Amino acid sequence: MSVDASVAGEPRRRLHPLTPLLKGARALVVIIAALSWQTLGRVGLGWFAAMVVAALIGQVILSVISWYFTGYQVVARELRIHEGLVFRRTRAIPLERLQSVEVVRPLLAQLTGLAELRLEVVGGGKTEAPLAFLTVDEARALREQLLVLAGKASATAPAEAADGEAAPPAAHPEKPIHAVTNRDLLISQLLTPQTLFMPFGVAFVVVQFATEATWSFIGIASTLTAMAGVLLQPVRRILADWNFRLGRQDSSLRVRGGLLETRSQTVPLDRLQGVAATWPLLWRRRRWLRLRAHVAGIAMPNSGDDSGGGRLLPVGDAESARVVLAEALPGVALDEIAFTGPSPRARWLHPFEFRVLGAALTDQVVAHRQGLLTRQVLVVPYARIQSVRVVRGPLQRRLGLATVYADTAGGPSAAARDRDVSEAWELAATLAERSRAARSVAAAER
Template sequence: MKLSPLSVPYRVIERGGSIIFTAAILFSGASAAFGPAGGLVGVALVGLALLALIAYEVTYYRRFEYDMDGDTLDIRSGVVSRRNREIPLQRIQNVDISRNVVQRAIGVAAVDFETAGGSRTEASLRFVEFEEAKRLQSAVGRLKRGVDTEDAEGSTASASTELFALSPRELTLVGALSFDARVPGLLFVLLSGSVPAVTSVLPGGVDGVLLAVGIVGLALVVILVSWAGGAVAAILNYYDFRLTQVEDELQYERGLLRRYDGSIPLDKVQTLTVADDPLKRYFGYASLRIETAGYAPGAGENGSEAAVPLATRDRVFALANRIEPFGAPTFERPPKRVRGRYAFRYLLGVGVLVALLYAVNHVTTQALPWYGPLTLALLAPVAAHLKWKHRGYWLGENHVVTRNGVLRRRIKVVPYYRIQTVIDTQTVFQRRWGVATVTADTAGSLSIVGHDAAAVDVDESTAERLRTTLDTRLRESLAARRGWIDADDEAGGTPGNPDDDPSGEEGTGADTDHVGGA
């Protein structure tokens, strides 16, 4: 099979920007070297470059071929040297389709094939017709399930069930509750050079007050710009978001200027994450993230991306339970004494900040209110209590569920059979308080950056019991899953998730809290 013929002119135009930039350099250089005839020389060189680009793209199109049989995706490509690739279909985790405004207008799309554990896209098709892209997306799922493509194409289309659609009101809320954290750093770089110039013209005696007012005003501007940038990006990104289920796959569509169509195989789901923040919790909203092995759908190089960007809390948990039936967790919090540890850490941070401001106040001529942050010390006990309150873990029949974070709270749901390693860690400071952390490491993409499900600051005895229980349930769930799959294969059925998981003894904590709590 071949790429779309329209891929040739599109790729030529796509790379035309570099030719225009090169043309400007050639014109200036040719004019200096050849005088009046330099313009003609520049035009000739640009023409040759354009012809070379067209010849390259035509050759690329003619030599690029792809095909799918029952086991592999075969890609043959190369202009100067030939490259033949065979990608086992069982390794393919996700098939993502993306189209910008121009691509949608001419009816082509880019297709990316993501594999387990890959740090980058395993294979790409640039570009095929959109109907062909959707056919490839569904064909990969069918062939992985062992369904013959020709038989499937001749049969009735698979039933599609819409699980979630983002309403205009919810899209507005997604924008209103978004914040682009990259903007403050960018503005700091752009404005850092202007601060000395501003402070140098401040009148004597009141420069400290004016500087404080200016800092507050600048902070408000940064917050406003960051919020506006995050709102616009979120609305463009999640416009017309839809999540549907087609047999044993989740398929999503989203985007205004650039449209994304992706697939999430249910049998490859590693972790579900329900995320929120204080503002979302106050209004009763949350988001849902779905991780597959080594890849978060739609994330590209930017990390995990929400499968459901925003919905009511009950709606999010209902959808999460539909994907992985884990029930209603009742969290066990860390022992109450760890609140003292958290309060001490916050007070230490306040002390360091006050000391830095005091030092700056004496080294420079600016009269900074170095004592201002001392008022934050009054909030340390409150912050410590909230941090303790929003931590916990729960062992269900088939899943382990953990909760961590206040400003960005994550409730992570992990099936026992998806656990790769159970890690019991204890820092020097945890040892002084008699607590430890137990982590359920998975093959999900967020595990790479330390966002695994973790029971943090539990009692040492509880940590040991929890680690042993998780290890036991991991082995039992894997054995039950293998037995269930073998029995199903003998019966000629389709493998799925087993529900048989003998219960072990759960760890106990100092306090419990239900997932529905604030």
């Protein structure tokens, strides 16, 4: 009995032969950090270098063994990753769960002409099955193949080019939406608490070094390392958003950028759960803000880290935000949303933030506003609301207040905080009705 080729799948393929060397080089920084400055002070420079070399050789050997036993293949509508020496493991990723495939090129990969693929799947808490490393052509071809099998792209559409490379003309060319200037990006990261307070930290170190005779090399190195850690977040944002460009192609937004590591990410609009706008305190004089999309099935960065996926506008003025938001949520403008505040009795719960809190229901979205120092607005389309909750804490019950939450699938919840109980139940009923109507319209359009 013959076996259908689509079921049998393609032959297993290995990653690029340079993969062990690139992974070993990438591990060098981790090895040095793990040995720490204290180790250098105890054993001396010669033994420290020998330990680093020995650890690096061991890492490369392990990477070679891992590379030899690692392979991938497409079987029917699954991507299978085979790995493991003693314990063999096969991960099968159903392509119908696939949301996007990023082509990422770290600095070492750019120097060697390689790239890696990072997959985002529905319900994934993190990036699935990164394939590092492949040639650029292999990465582009595999990305297109996976998206076609997942129904996310046309079988006749050309593969997406890596950043900085020309691609064949597409049937539906990408429409540029917005580009962030590197000058604005640098200024925005200078206007952060970490950067502004850094001169005081440097002055403290200089004064201590000048007045204390017991400072050693280890003490200075440790202090400089701690200061570098403080600056890590703004530096990461600059590196991630360098040459940031946003475009529109069919029903998706295309995000590109990066200095040492170039990224090309797709934001599917049909899975957009909401858009968050943030006005940091030090940006308000320039009236700057940033926009971030919350997308179902795409892992979001940790709280406080804005250098990861989902970013729509790293920094921009109100007009730039209006242009970007018009593509993500047509018909929605932040400056046209009329917020209403909570009950006057909420002053007892939020004496400082009371004047900032607000919620609004427009024809298309529910929105809330919060934040005393860092102002935030979250906008959620009615069609993305999964459930509506009315919550009353102990203090709220004594004050006759309640908070209404509009929950999304894996995304943030819009909240009308500290409303009168009667108003809260009316808001909940209105939200439930509008979300049902919006989902019905969306289903009819599909």
